[in-house]
Each structure stands twice: as structure tokens, then as C-alpha cells.
Amino acid sequence: MNSPDAKDAPDKPAPKPAQAGTAPEAPLDEQLAAAKKEAADNHDRYLRAAADLENFRRRTVREKEELRLFAASRLLEDLLPGLDNLALGLEAAKQPNADMKGLAGGVELVQQQLKAALAAHGLKEINPLGQAFDPHQHEAIAHQPSADVDPEHVIKVVRTGYVLNGRLLRPAAVVVSGGKPVKEPAA
Secondary structure, three states: OOOOOOOOOOOOOOOOOOOOOOOOOOOHHHHHHHHHHHHHHHHHHHHHHHHHHHHHHHHHHHHHHHHHHHOOHHHHHHHHHHHHHHHHHHHHHOOOOOOHHHHHHHHHHHHHHHHHHHHOOOEEEEOOOOOEOOOOOEEEEEEEOOOOOOOOEEEEEEEOEEEEOOEEEEOEEEEEEOOOOOOOOOO
């Protein structure tokens, strides 16, 4: 018998070779089903991402509120010993024959203790006595002539100012030198 040769085969169109990187076309129903499945998967991922974002927002708000409520707890814990010592000093002051010098010394120690606790949390005093007046750090409440202090320098600190971690919390209230006193001519 004869073996089928390419010459003897009936004229049948030869299949087109597939181009590199392309798959043979699937029927439209299969493509539509695949696109719908992909769209559903993308929608599901979107919903999950939106839910994750909303959970993140809620958690962030909750954590921020907790921080606000309890941020001062370390500072307050450090201030409590000073408060305890003030209570002891008041109790000692109420005793008969209380020693005023001893009480004053005790109050001074408590003040130092409180200042140290506040400094440990970033609070610095502004005490500009003798320094040039700085309107960014000081609040001038009066000008006063002075022969001893240069003009526009601080003569007296009425209220100490404070800076918290480099940011002005309260300016120092000061009296500023107006220079040498002007003598009134004799009439």
C-alpha cells in the first residue's frame, strides 16, 4: 500500500504557526468568563484593601487618643515625689514651734526636685538677667533707667520663662534698661 505523502494529501489549509508570546484564541464565552472572574477577584481585593484602610484609620485614631490621654503619665509620676514632700513640709509647718529656716530650706529643696523632674522632660528655664532683650524669648513689662545696665538689657526678671524641647512655652516677663537716667534741668 501506498504511504501517504505530502504530495498525495488533499489540499487542506496548513495550520498557522502560533506567534511567540500569543496564545491561541479561546472562544469568546471562555474569555468573558475569565474576565468576569478577574473582575470579581479585583473587586474582592479592593473591598479587602478598603476594609484594611478603614481598620488602620480606626486603630490610628484610637492610639492617638490613648497617647493624648496618657502622654503626661511619665511626667506626673516624676512630679509625685515633689508633691509628697510639699505635703510633708505643710504638715511640719503646722506643728507648734515650727522652724521657719528649716521649712524654707525644705521648700527650696522641693523646688529643686520639681525643676529637675521638669528638666528631665525637656523643660528649660529662661532667666535672662543681664542679657540683651530678645522679643522672641522675653516680654518687656517696663523700661527703667539704669546707670549700671546697658540700654535694652534685662535689669530684672519678674517671671521666669520656659522653653519645652526648643519651643517657647512662656516668655520671661522682664524689666528692660532704658539707659542712663536723664537729669532734669533745674528750673
